[in-house]
Amino acid sequence: FDPEQRDRFFYLLAALKREGIHFVLDGLSSDNGAYGGIGERWIDRRSLKQRVYYDPEAQEHWRRLVEKALGATNPYTGLTTLQDPALAGVILVNEGGLSFVTRNGVPDALRPAFATWLKKRYGSLAGLEAASVDFPKPDQWTSRRMAHVQRFFVDLERSTADWMTAHLRQ
Numbered sequence: 001f002d003p004e005q006r007d008r009f010f011y012l013l014a015a016l017k018r019e020g021i022h023f024v025l026d027g028l029s030s031d032n033g034a035y036g037g038i039g040e041r042w043i044d045r046r047s048l049k050q051r052v053y054y055d056p057e058a059q060e061h062w063r064r065l066v067e068k069a070l071g072a073t074n075p076y077t078g079l080t081t082l083q084d085p086a087l088a089g090v091i092l093v094n095e096g097g098l099s100f101v102t103r104n105g106v107p108d109a110l111r112p113a114f115a116t117w118l119k120k121r122y123g124s125l126a127g128l129e130a131a132s133v134d135f136p137k138p139d140q141w142t143s144r145r146m147a148h149v150q151r152f153f154v155d156l157e158r159s160t161a162d163w164m165t166a167h168l169r170q
Contacts, residue, residue, distance in 0.1 A: 001034065001068060009069070014076030017086035025087065027066045027164065028052065029094040034065055049093055049101045053160050054113055062093075063167055070168070082168060092164045098153035106135040106149070117152045 016023050033048035051058035070081040070090065081087060114135070122128045136145045
């Protein structure tokens with residue numbers, strides 16, 4: 001983090017608290033996830049909002065990001081942001097639902113996890129053959145295949161939210 005910008009962030013939070021204003025913060029709001037070196041912030045160079053669901057490196061980056069932004073002691077309040085009673089909530093990943101972040105197509109990196117999920121869900125080769133391992137095209141929102149994908153997404157979102165929440169509580 002830019003030290004000056006981080007100081008401004010902490011000062012803003014302290015000023016909001018002083019004025020009786022509660023705040024809600026994002027754990028992650030950019031696909032680029034504060035990696036730096038990105039000229040145009042709106043151009044996705046890191047796909048972090050997708051990768052945080054399945055990529056251990058992206059998950060570790062999210063952990064470090066929230067520790068530095070929300071777990072560090074604010075020098076103006078003497079509390080970590082997560083301990084501050086003015087914190088009304090944390091959005092783990094802003095606009096991070098899998099249906100949204102994969103709207104232009106599901107990355108191939110999710111195929112093994114989807115295949116494992118299907119096998120666990122259907123238990124047999126016959127049951128698995130009745131389903132489809134392929135991800136639907138973005139315009140196939142009403143297919144049987146998409147119903148399987150949506151169930152997979154919900155399970156993956158739930159497990160991701162669980163480890164993120166546990167990390168913040170720690």
